[in-house]
Amino acid sequence: MVVDRLYESVKQKGVVCVGLDTDISYVPEEMAKAASTPGEAVFLFNKAIVDATADVSGCYKVQIAYYESLGLDGMLAYKKTLAYLREKGLIAIADIKRGDIAKTAEMYAKGHFEGDFEADFVTLAPYMGMDSVTPYLPYFKEKNKGCFILVRTSNPGSRDFQYLTTSSGKTIYDTVGAAVQALGQDYMGSCGFSSIGAVIGGTTSEEAETIRREMDKTFFLIPGYGAQGGKAEDIARYLVHGNGGVVNSSRAVLLAYKKHGGTFDEAARAEVLRMRKEIEDACKLLEK
Amino acid sequence: MVVDRLYESVKQKGVVCVGLDTDISYVPEEMAKAASTPGEAVFLFNKAIVDATADVSGCYKVQIAYYESLGLDGMLAYKKTLAYLREKGLIAIADIKRGDIAKTAEMYAKGHFEGDFEADFVTLAPYMGMDSVTPYLPYFKEKNKGCFILVRTSNPGSRDFQYLTTSSGKTIYDTVGAAVQALGQDYMGSCGFSSIGAVIGGTTSEEAETIRREMDKTFFLIPGYGAQGGKAEDIARYLVHGNGGVVNSSRAVLLAYKKHGGTFDEAARAEVLRMRKEIEDACKLLEK
Numbered sequence: 001m002v003v004d005r006l007y008e009s010v011k012q013k014g015v016v017c018v019g020l021d022t023d024i025s026y027v028p029e030e031m032a033k034a035a036s037t038p039g040e041a042v043f044l045f046n047k048a049i050v051d052a053t054a055d056v057s058g059c060y061k062v063q064i065a066y067y068e069s070l071g072l073d074g075m076l077a078y079k080k081t082l083a084y085l086r087e088k089g090l091i092a093i094a095d096i097k098r099g100d101i102a103k104t105a106e107m108y109a110k111g112h113f114e115g116d117f118e119a120d121f122v123t124l125a126p127y128m129g130m131d132s133v134t135p136y137l138p139y140f141k142e143k144n145k146g147c148f149i150l151v152r153t154s155n156p157g158s159r160d161f162q163y164l165t166t167s168s169g170k171t172i173y174d175t176v177g178a179a180v181q182a183l184g185q186d187y188m189g190s191c192g193f194s195s196i197g198a199v200i201g202g203t204t205s206e207e208a209e210t211i212r213r214e215m216d217k218t219f220f221l222i223p224g225y226g227a228q229g230g231k232a233e234d235i236a237r238y239l240v241h242g243n244g245g246v247v248n249s250s251r252a253v254l255l256a257y258k259k260h261g262g263t264f265d266e267a268a269r270a271e272v273l274r275m276r277k278e279i280e281d282a283c284k285l286l287e288k
Numbered sequence: 289m290v291v292d293r294l295y296e297s298v299k300q301k302g303v304v305c306v307g308l309d310t311d312i313s314y315v316p317e318e319m320a321k322a323a324s325t326p327g328e329a330v331f332l333f334n335k336a337i338v339d340a341t342a343d344v345s346g347c348y349k350v351q352i353a354y355y356e357s358l359g360l361d362g363m364l365a366y367k368k369t370l371a372y373l374r375e376k377g378l379i380a381i382a383d384i385k386r387g388d389i390a391k392t393a394e395m396y397a398k399g400h401f402e403g404d405f406e407a408d409f410v411t412l413a414p415y416m417g418m419d420s421v422t423p424y425l426p427y428f429k430e431k432n433k434g435c436f437i438l439v440r441t442s443n444p445g446s447r448d449f450q451y452l453t454t455s456s457g458k459t460i461y462d463t464v465g466a467a468v469q470a471l472g473q474d475y476m477g478s479c480g481f482s483s484i485g486a487v488i489g490g491t492t493s494e495e496a497e498t499i500r501r502e503m504d505k506t507f508f509l510i511p512g513y514g515a516q517g518g519k520a521e522d523i524a525r526y527l528v529h530g531n532g533g534v535v536n537s538s539r540a541v542l543l544a545y546k547k548h549g550g551t552f553d554e555a556a557r558a559e560v561l562r563m564r565k566e567i568e569d570a571c572k573l574l575e576k
Contacts, residue, residue: 021391021392023391023395063392063395065388065392065393065395065396065399066392066395068395068396068399068400068405069395069396069398069399069403070399071367071399071403071404071405072360072363072367072404073404074399075360075363079359079360097386097387097388097413098385099385099387099413099415100353100385101441101443101445102443103311104309104353104354105353107311107351107353107354108353108356108357110357111353111357111358111362112356115359116359116360116361117359125385125387125413125416126415126449127387127413127414127415127438127441127449127450128438128441128443128445128446128450129441129443129444129446129447129448129449129450130445130448131444131445131448132443132445150415150416153389153415153416153417155416155417155420156417156419157389157416157419157420158416159417160417160418160419160467161414161417161460161463161464162415162416162417164455164460165454165455166452166453166454167452167453167454167455172449172452175449175452176449
């Protein structure tokens, strides 16, 4: 089960998930100028970030929107970034938030678990229902793949629908969370978590204990740290002894050089180390 | 407003939206063999379908999952298909069902309203909330673009979350529908509908009158006709005098030649004409 691989990686290298949400404007001018295309500049930047952080990051998340925005050239950079992560034996989460059914979902599964755009995990959106997840399932056991399903995000708009209470007294995100945890039972790793994970926004600690308790078998992908305002003490509540989740940071890592100076790759590494320690300390404090 | 263009097109050419969800297995063997790559085969097939149906179809929907499944080669076919539709002055809906926030959504908007993958409309998923739609809005007025937001789908899994009743007594899909219609007020075309449309599954007529009445300013994209089981008499209830919506059919059109014989493009045209008449007749019957 791929979740065991992720769990081990977090144990060895920490909870930080480096988000390769690479806007062309993040790439230092000289590097961008030397590259043949914007996509190539993005790929070379990603490669250097990966080289500088591979031993201190639990995994990588590649946000496909940034690559789609550059058209075919961007999709080539996307392919090359995933291939480089695979070549280095690192874990890649394709942040695609797809959500569709039947044959269409089969096509997405094929697209993102095989061929040019192969990743280890994909993120999925649940609005269409749990049958939008079914077509991915065969890959979890047969090809060692997994997913993270959107449960509770932390943007202001999450209040629009996710926080609505149903007639049974549960919120929509609780209802989705319960469905995710239930489906995950058949895809349990030996680490105690399932290859069917959940995206849980980390900018608030609201009901963190409840969510963690009710979804005790679910590995979390936690976005929102850093640029989006998530604090280490909030995030620690979603982890279990510093594991059972990965904490994504994109801009704060990729743009660390603009804030702290130095070369972009060294600054990124320093930021990953700083963030890892901050979260580790918060976890220790919480367990006291 | 792009919705006026769509409304006019439906008036002139009918409500059928041809879904270019082209699996490589749909392409006749000879055509597939002659093409240099699977993506090229898919594009040549699409081109012939478009040529055969351009004067009798209101618009085209391109399901990106089928192209992502072929990797870079598929994405080139996606680009070429959209470029061909644009070249012929036809309306393209990019069925991408993206749903993300802030900078990520901006990137998707850039990716699908400009450059290689430019389309006229995109489909969006609402789970993260209405701020996942905001980044697309500037394109609606400035670049004559629009969107269709998932409201109620018709797969079995739609019952999982969309049909849940909130404490205010409304279903989730009603709540999303109301938000879509409200946001659409600022993007009204002169045809009486908004450039912010909704995806409403057409395989059931359940509450059709209510949905149509409550979302009276919203243009519908109605999937589910044909292969998925939607009947003309159900679908007619979501239209307003035969307009205000487009009815998608993919497999039934693309694979008409396997069922009825003949060349694939002529069979596709015949199926579009058959379907158009069936829906027109159902609309007339309903208005009696």
